[in-house]
Amino acid sequence: MNEIPPEPELGDLLERIQERYGTLRKSERIVADYLRNNAGKRLDSSITELGRTLGVSEATISRVSRALGYDGYPDMKLSLAEGTRNRAPIVNLPLEIDDNDSLISTSSKLAGLLVSGIAGTQRMLDAHRLEQAVDALVRSRRIVFVGVGGAAAICDEAAHVFLKAGFEATSYRDGYTQTIVASTLTENDVLVGISHTGSTQTIADSLLLARANKCTTIAITSNPNSEVAKAADVVLATWSGGQQIVPLHGDFLEGRASQLFLIDVLYVSALFRVGDKASKALKTTGEALEKRYRGKANGKD
Structure with missing residues (x-):
C-alpha cells in the first residue's frame, strides 16, 4: 500500500511543485507545468476558465492545489496574488525574479528565460x-x-x-x-x-x-x-x-x-x-x- 506523502511546508509555489511533481498524475502535471511557466504572474482565471484553457477538469485543478499544500484553488490564487505585490526589483535583473524567490524558484525562472531565448x-x-x-x-x-x-x-x-x-x-x-x-x-x-x-x-x-x-x-x-x-x-x-x-x-x-x-x-x-x-x-x-x-x-x- 502506497504511503501518503507528508504535507509540504508552506513556501514558494515553485519549490512546492519541485517537491511534489513526481507524485502528480499526467493531467495534474499539465496544471503544474502551467503554474511553473507562469510563476510571478497574477492568476486571474476562475477554476472553470483555467480548466477550459488547459483541457483538464476542475477536479484536477483542485487536486493539484491541495497537493501543493493549499486549501483549494481560491487559496492558491490568493497566495499567488499576495506574492506579486510590493516587489522591489533589483536593477539589472529580469522582473520575473526577485529576492522573495526561493533558490529553486530562482533557478527555475532563469532556466525558463534562457530556454525561451534559445527556442x-x-x-x-x-x-x-x-x-x-x-x-x-x-x-x-x-x-x-x-x-x-x-x-x-x-x-x-x-x-x-x-x-x-x-x-x-x-x-x-x-x-x-x-x-x-x-x-x-x-x-x-x-x-x-x-x-x-x-x-x-x-x-x-x-x-x-x-x-x-x-x-x-x-x-x-x-x-x-x-x-x-x-x-x-x-x-x-x-x-x-x-x-x-x-x-x-x-x-x-x-x-x-x-x-x-x-x-x-x-x-x-x-x-x-x-x-x-x-x-x-x-x-x-x-x-x-x-x-x-x-x-x-x-x-x-
Missing part, C-alpha cells in the same frame, strides 16, 4: 542564411571573431572550439586590434562580428572594413536593422522577445546563451561538412591536451 532563436533561424554562413566558414582560410564586453567571451569560446577542430580561428576584443586585423582580411577569410544590440560601432566598422576587402562577413545580433547587421553579408538573428531587454547582471545573459547556441550550430554543421579532417584534428588536439595535462598531474611538467 526563440531557433524559430528565427533562416535556412538559406545558415547555409551561407556554414559554407563560408568551411571554405575559409582564416576565421576571425570580434566582439566587446560579454560578446568577447563568446568570441573566445568560438575561436577555441573551431581551433581544436583544425580551423585557423582567432578572436579579438579591442577596437584597435580589430581594425588592424579587419584591414588584412581577404576574400579567402571570414569575419564574424557579435553584438547583442547591434550598436557596437567598432564591430560595425570592422565588418565594413573587411567586407570592402571582399572578406565574407557574418553578424550575430538581436537587431537585424542595426548598424552591425547592415555591415554584414550574412545576418544570424538572436531572439529578443520584441521588447526592452533587462540586462542580467549588467549584461544580456539570455542574449549570450542564444549567441553561444548559434556558435554551436555553426560549429557542429562545419564539422559535418569537413568530415575526416575535423575528426582527425579533434583527435590530435585532444591527445596533445591529455598528454600535456596528464603529465602535469603526474609531476612531469
